[in-house]
Amino acid sequence: MPEALSKPDAAGDGQRASNTDPPCRVALLGFGTVGRAVAKILCETPQPTLQLTHIVNRNVERKKQPWVPSHVVWTDDVQSVLNSDVDVILELIGGLTPAHEIVRGALESGKSVVTANKQLIARYGPDLLQLAAGRGCQLEFGASVAGGVPVLPALRTGLCGDRLHGIAGILNGTCNYILSRIEHARIPFSEALEEAQARGYAEADASEDLDGGDAKAKLAILALAGLRARVAPESVRARTIRAIDAIDFDYAAELGCTIRQISRADLKGDCLRAEVGPCLVPLDSPFGRVQRNLNLVLTSGEYGGDMAFLGAGAGGDPTAVAVVSDLMFVAESLCGRRTTSGTQVSAPAVGSDFETPWYLRFYVRDQPGIVARLAEIMAAHRLNIDSLLQKPGFDKAALPFVITLEPCRDSALHPALEKMSGLDFSIRPCLCLPILR
Amino acid sequence: MPEALSKPDAAGDGQRASNTDPPCRVALLGFGTVGRAVAKILCETPQPTLQLTHIVNRNVERKKQPWVPSHVVWTDDVQSVLNSDVDVILELIGGLTPAHEIVRGALESGKSVVTANKQLIARYGPDLLQLAAGRGCQLEFGASVAGGVPVLPALRTGLCGDRLHGIAGILNGTCNYILSRIEHARIPFSEALEEAQARGYAEADASEDLDGGDAKAKLAILALAGLRARVAPESVRARTIRAIDAIDFDYAAELGCTIRQISRADLKGDCLRAEVGPCLVPLDSPFGRVQRNLNLVLTSGEYGGDMAFLGAGAGGDPTAVAVVSDLMFVAESLCGRRTTSGTQVSAPAVGSDFETPWYLRFYVRDQPGIVARLAEIMAAHRLNIDSLLQKPGFDKAALPFVITLEPCRDSALHPALEKMSGLDFSIRPCLCLPILR
Numbered sequence: 001m002p003e004a005l006s007k008p009d010a011a012g013d014g015q016r017a018s019n020t021d022p023p024c025r026v027a028l029l030g031f032g033t034v035g036r037a038v039a040k041i042l043c044e045t046p047q048p049t050l051q052l053t054h055i056v057n058r059n060v061e062r063k064k065q066p067w068v069p070s071h072v073v074w075t076d077d078v079q080s081v082l083n084s085d086v087d088v089i090l091e092l093i094g095g096l097t098p099a100h101e102i103v104r105g106a107l108e109s110g111k112s113v114v115t116a117n118k119q120l121i122a123r124y125g126p127d128l129l130q131l132a133a134g135r136g137c138q139l140e141f142g143a144s145v146a147g148g149v150p151v152l153p154a155l156r157t158g159l160c161g162d163r164l165h166g167i168a169g170i171l172n173g174t175c176n177y178i179l180s181r182i183e184h185a186r187i188p189f190s191e192a193l194e195e196a197q198a199r200g201y202a203e204a205d206a207s208e209d210l211d212g213g214d215a216k217a218k219l220a221i222l223a224l225a226g227l228r229a230r231v232a233p234e235s236v237r238a239r240t241i242r243a244i245d246a247i248d249f250d251y252a253a254e255l256g257c258t259i260r261q262i263s264r265a266d267l268k269g270d271c272l273r274a275e276v277g278p279c280l281v282p283l284d285s286p287f288g289r290v291q292r293n294l295n296l297v298l299t300s301g302e303y304g305g306d307m308a309f310l311g312a313g314a315g316g317d318p319t320a321v322a323v324v325s326d327l328m329f330v331a332e333s334l335c336g337r338r339t340t341s342g343t344q345v346s347a348p349a350v351g352s353d354f355e356t357p358w359y360l361r362f363y364v365r366d367q368p369g370i371v372a373r374l375a376e377i378m379a380a381h382r383l384n385i386d387s388l389l390q391k392p393g394f395d396k397a398a399l400p401f402v403i404t405l406e407p408c409r410d411s412a413l414h415p416a417l418e419k420m421s422g423l424d425f426s427i428r429p430c431l432c433l434p435i436l437r
Numbered sequence: 438m439p440e441a442l443s444k445p446d447a448a449g450d451g452q453r454a455s456n457t458d459p460p461c462r463v464a465l466l467g468f469g470t471v472g473r474a475v476a477k478i479l480c481e482t483p484q485p486t487l488q489l490t491h492i493v494n495r496n497v498e499r500k501k502q503p504w505v506p507s508h509v510v511w512t513d514d515v516q517s518v519l520n521s522d523v524d525v526i527l528e529l530i531g532g533l534t535p536a537h538e539i540v541r542g543a544l545e546s547g548k549s550v551v552t553a554n555k556q557l558i559a560r561y562g563p564d565l566l567q568l569a570a571g572r573g574c575q576l577e578f579g580a581s582v583a584g585g586v587p588v589l590p591a592l593r594t595g596l597c598g599d600r601l602h603g604i605a606g607i608l609n610g611t612c613n614y615i616l617s618r619i620e621h622a623r624i625p626f627s628e629a630l631e632e633a634q635a636r637g638y639a640e641a642d643a644s645e646d647l648d649g650g651d652a653k654a655k656l657a658i659l660a661l662a663g664l665r666a667r668v669a670p671e672s673v674r675a676r677t678i679r680a681i682d683a684i685d686f687d688y689a690a691e692l693g694c695t696i697r698q699i700s701r702a703d704l705k706g707d708c709l710r711a712e713v714g715p716c717l718v719p720l721d722s723p724f725g726r727v728q729r730n731l732n733l734v735l736t737s738g739e740y741g742g743d744m745a746f747l748g749a750g751a752g753g754d755p756t757a758v759a760v761v762s763d764l765m766f767v768a769e770s771l772c773g774r775r776t777t778s779g780t781q782v783s784a785p786a787v788g789s790d791f792e793t794p795w796y797l798r799f800y801v802r803d804q805p806g807i808v809a810r811l812a813e814i815m816a817a818h819r820l821n822i823d824s825l826l827q828k829p830g831f832d833k834a835a836l837p838f839v840i841t842l843e844p845c846r847d848s849a850l851h852p853a854l855e856k857m858s859g860l861d862f863s864i865r866p867c868l869c870l871p872i873l874r
Contacts (some may be wrong), residue, residue, distance in 0.1 A: 037740070041598060041740060045600055126782055142594075142595055148599075148740075148741040148742070148744070149744060150591040150594070150595020150596055150744070151595075152595070153590070153591055153594040153595030153596075154587040154590055154591045154594075154595060154746075156594070157579075157587070157590040157591075157593065157594050157762060157766050158579055158587020158588075158589070158590030158591060158758075158759060158762050159587050159590075159758065159762060160761075160762045160765050160766075161478060161757070161758045161759070161760070161761025161762035161763075161764070161765055162585075162758040162761075162762070163482055168873075224782060228781065228782045228783060229782060229783050229784070229785050230782050230783065230784040231785075231787055232787070235787040236787065236789070237789040243866075243868045244868070247798070247828075247837045248796075248798055248868065248870075250828060251796070251798065251826050251828070251837075251839040252796070254826055255796070255824075255826075255841065255872070257872065259870065262873065264791075267785065270783070270785050270786065271785055271786055271788065272785040272786065272787050272788070273787075273788050273789055273790060273791055274787055274788075274789060275789040275791060277870075277871075278870055279870055279871045279872070279873050280796050280870050280871070280872040280873065281873050282873075282874065285873075286747075287873070301758065303474070303478060303585075303754040303755065303757060303758045304585040304748065304749065304754065304755040304758035304759075305585070305748065305749045305754075305755060306748060306749075307585070307586060307587070307746070307747065307748035308745070308746070308747040308748065309591075309744070309745070309746060310723075310744065310745040310747075311741065311742065311743060311744035311745065312741065312742045312743075312744075317740040317741065317742075318740065318741040318742060320598070320740060321596065321598045321599040321738065321740045321741035322595060322598070322741075323598070324597075324598025324599075325594060325595050325596060325597045325598035325599070326598075327598070328597050328598055329594050329597075332770075333769075333770070344665065345563055345661060345665045345666060345667050346665060346666050346667070346707070347666070347667045348666050348668075348704065348707050348708055348709040349707065349708055349709065350668055350669070350672040350673065350709050350710075350711055351708065351709070351710050351711075352673070352674040352710055352711060352712040353710060354701075354710055354712060359685075359688070359689070359692070359717050361684070361685055361688065387692075389688050389691055389692075391684075391687060391688070400684045400688075402688045404692065429680075431680045431681070431685065433685075433696065433714075433715055433716055433717050434714075434716045434717070435692070435694065435716070435717040436605075436699065436716050436717065436718050436719075436722075436724070437719065
């Protein structure tokens with residue numbers, strides 16, 4: 001039962017747009033994996049502040065989807081869209097040409113832009129931000145690094161009050177997949193690469209990933225957003241992971257380490273150090289524990305200390321979340337305040353009937369038949385005992401032991417606990433803890 | 438060398454405030470640990486969009502600091518500040534009385550509010566957000582949960598495009614400190630509590646922490662921001678950690694687990710389940726690895742999957758980062774777009790001369806004197822060998838072995854690597870990896 005907390009203030013105070021403003025008109029350019037996922041979210045979870053008006057792609061006819069509302073215009077004519085009354089251009093074409101020209105043109109004509117294009121932002125981000133600021137419009141690029149992990153939005157909003165001096169991350173899922181595979185299967189690099197290619201985790205020409213080009217662009221963007229530093233991606237040194245082989249994981253393990261592609265930058269005064277490449281990291285460190293295609297970013301700030309952000313770094317849906325979040329942010333900025341999306345809340349019934357396995361710890365005066373008695377109560381309440389643990393060496397007058405139960409609801413367990421609380425051999429209330437897996 | 442990328446657009450397009458707008462006038466209410474840390478950041482790192490104009494506290498004379506600029510008005514008269522021309526009230530008084538009345542009054546008069554007050558937002562957040570939306574002003578509370586960990590800003594901006602269905606976290610540093618201490622020292626609960634009190638990690642009456650009152654309020658706020666659900670903190674069940682003892686960590690360890698106070702909520706349709714209390718969590722899980730007073734929040738979304746946020750959950754400086762970030766966000770919202778703070782970047786010199794220990798892996802044709810030769814080159818370049826690793830069982834014609842070096846700069850290592858690359862016994866280039874600790 002959604003409850004619209006924010007009533008449009010029809011009278012208003014004259015300062016800001018009211019919530020009765022028409023939604024932002026959004027044109028989506030590039031209907032590939034991410035574009036499709038963005039459109040899906042916008043159609044499945046309509047936002048009062050956003051209206052998808054155009055979808056632009058080459059040979060657009062073959063792209064049409066039945067689940068897109070009929071008012072959306074499908075076209076392959078970018079220029080007509082730029083000349084239209086859309087408020088926001090969503091650039092998901094990728095690459096520099098023609099994306100750069102399109103984004104620049106959009107900003108010049110006062111349209112805001114949301115993009116997931118890492119090469120574009122890594123190269124031209126500072127200039128495009130300047131252009132956007134000069135035209136009073138927005139440029140957001142939260143999806144350009146670490147896909148759905150909201151590290152760029154966090155840098156922009158939650159950490160902007162800090163003075164960051166270091167950023168490091170696992171930013172390339174392909175490298176992490178390949179290195180994890182060598183780590184676990186001790187296969188040669190070439191075999192891990194072929195496997196990644198066969199599974200679609202690496203392209204036929206994977207040089208951009210393996211040799212660090214992809215991560216360099218992402219690191220340049222993190223440096224821009226977090227360290228407020230203009231870093232040309234080509235000025236960042238990168239070392240390839242092609243030279244890593246199974247034997248290196250054997251030797252690394254002897255040193256308590258594993259190997260990951262790490263992108264790192266730190267700022268000291270006027271000097272910024274930045275590098276991308278394979279590094280030894282402790283097995284039990286945050287970096288060492290990142291498996292498969294997850295992304296992890298660590299930041300270090302003067303006031304806030306160290307923060308870590310972990311999540312899915314790629315994929316259509318997670319990246320689309322970042323894009324839609326940027327669109328909502330831009331829409332709110334354009335109408336100058338938090339809109340209904342921020343204040344529309346439901347008022348659900350609140351319960352606590354979680355279903356989990358359980359840990360029950362008893363303190364008893366030891367006597368024959370205790371376990372039998374407890375087991376009988378469990379059985380009567382249809383609770384399944386998973387294990388019985390009893391450490392030796394305790395006083396028989398106050399003996400602690402543990403029963404674990406297979407998953408059941410809190411509400412099913414409660415009556416059994418009541419029954420057990422009255423047993424004469426029990427010298428303390430049973431401690432009952434959920435086991436989270 | 439800061440480079441102002443955003444030139445004020447004097448002509449403008451008439452739509453938005455320009456960057457020549459006067460900064461937001463901020464009144465700070467409550468000059469305790471966090472208030473002082475906020476004032477420090479604002480004075481040490483002045484923001485073009487923010488101007489601290491008032492500091493309000495009871496008996497304010499004893500609070501005055503020499504490092505606060507003389508134009509700041511120190512006062513104990515809240516009402517005069519509410520009646521003044523400040524744009525933003527920063528409420529760091531805490532508690533419900535008189536904070537609630539002050540915040541409500543500020544919003545009613547169209548002033549935006551930033552607060553770190555978890556009890557206030559947990560209880561009155563939805564109503565206050567509605568009030569703020571109706572008055573066209575902002576209410577931000579990023580510091581009210583998890584101190585400096587930017588989970589609330591991430592929920593507000595980077596994850597708002599997802600549909601979240603689960604949130605779980607370690608939100609109370611006092612509980613986590615006590616449980617970690619019992620875990621590592623196997624001391625009784627009472628001793629761990631005394632220790633936490635002696636070190637200032639727990640109050641004399643620690644009931645709010647131990648029995649879950651503090652975490653309930655934080656969970657209600659996370660449910661509001663992430664699940665968009667109105668949850669009264671008193672409707673959340675809480676179990677105390679007072680019943681946990683050293684023996685429980687012994688038994689938990691037998692199950693591959695440890696014990697943490699977990700706050701969790703999930704939403705399924707119209708039904709929200711929420712609970713705070715000690716749980717068994719796997720030792721090698723993200724929750725199991727959180728030590729001391731760190732906070733960890735995990736979110737689960739329909740599109741973006743699982744995300745993790747880790748960092749310092751309390752303390753004056755980290756909490757102040759969250760507060761200042763909120764202030765900057767409000768200032769930008771009030772002038773309707775990203776301001777210079779978002780576009781002012783430096784252009785530092787970029788290098789890669791990191792200082793680390795190093796891993797050098799050689800492939801050689803085995804012959805006498807190899808190590809001697811390498812050691813001689815290292816010594817000549819003043820590099821200190823830390824260890825020599827050689828696994829048995831390899832072909833003498835292609836023998837891999839590893840030398841690790843004590844920390845040195847990349848630039849110091851490079852000439853030695855050049856020298857070594859020409860050695861006749863080397864059959865592959867030396868693989869050289871930084872070791873990150």
